[in-house]
Amino acid sequence: MTETTVEDVLAELAALEDPRVRAVNERHGDDHGVNLTKLRAVAKRLKTQQDLAHQLWETGDTAARLLALLICRPKAFERHELDAMVREARTPKVHDWFVNYVVKKSPHAEDLRREWFTDPDSVVASAGWALTTDRVAKKPEGLDIAGLLDVIEAQMKDAPDRLQWAMNSCLAQIGIEHAEHRARALEIGERLEVLKDYPTPPNCTSPFAPVWIAEMVRRRDAP
Incomplete structure (x- = not known):
C-alpha cells in the first residue's frame, strides 16, 4: 500500500473545490470551497494519521487544516503545540473544529x-x-x-x-x-x-x- 502524501491530499482537495461553496463560506469568514460532507468522507478514508495531519496543518490551507483536525490524534499534541495552533487558527471553522475536536479531548x-x-x-x-x-x-x-x-x-x-x-x-x-x-x-x-x-x-x-x-x-x- 503506497503512503498518502500531502501533495496527493492537496490535489484531491483542489479537485473538490466548489465556487458556490466558497461563496457561502466567505460570507461567514471562511476561505475554503470544499463541501464538509465530502471533506469528512476523505477523512474517513484516510483514517487517523498524525504525521500527515501535522503536514496538512503546516500548509496553512484552510481545507487542509480542517482535514488535519479530522485525522489527527488529539491526545498526541503537546501543550505548546496546541498553544501555537490556536494562534494560527484564525478562520472561524478551523478555530471551532480545533477547540471542539482536538483541545477538548486533550489532557x-x-x-x-x-x-x-x-x-x-x-x-x-x-x-x-x-x-x-x-x-x-x-x-x-x-x-x-x-x-x-x-x-x-x-x-x-x-x-x-x-x-x-x-x-x-x-x-x-x-x-x-x-x-x-x-x-x-x-x-x-x-x-x-x-x-x-x-x-x-x-x-x-x-x-x-x-x-x-x-x-x-x-x-x-x-x-
Whole structure:
C-alpha cells in the first residue's frame, strides 16, 4: 500500500473545490470551497494519521487544516503545540473544529482553558471561553460561576465579535444549567442586549441569551 502524501491530499482537495461553496463560506469568514460532507468522507478514508495531519496543518490551507483536525490524534499534541495552533487558527471553522475536536479531548485542556481565558488576543480568549462554557455544562465543580457572570457583565457588551459570541454562549449555558444563577443571567442578557437582533432562521433558537435560556429550560422541563 503506497503512503498518502500531502501533495496527493492537496490535489484531491483542489479537485473538490466548489465556487458556490466558497461563496457561502466567505460570507461567514471562511476561505475554503470544499463541501464538509465530502471533506469528512476523505477523512474517513484516510483514517487517523498524525504525521500527515501535522503536514496538512503546516500548509496553512484552510481545507487542509480542517482535514488535519479530522485525522489527527488529539491526545498526541503537546501543550505548546496546541498553544501555537490556536494562534494560527484564525478562520472561524478551523478555530471551532480545533477547540471542539482536538483541545477538548486533550489532557492539556484545563491548563489551556485557564491560560487562554485571559489572553490579550481576543480570538485566543474566545477559545478559553468556549472551553469554560463546556465546563459550565459538564463539569462545573470548582468554577466561580458568579465570578464568570461578573466578567461577562463588565466586558461582553464591548468585546470583539468572536469573543463576544463565546462569552454570550457561556452566559446562556450558565442560565440553562444553573438555576441558582438563572435570574442574574437573564437580567444581564436583557440589559446588555447582545445579539438581541441577530437574524435567526425559522425553527431555530435565537442566540439572544434570555430567549436561548428560556427555550432550553422549557424544552428540558416539558412533560
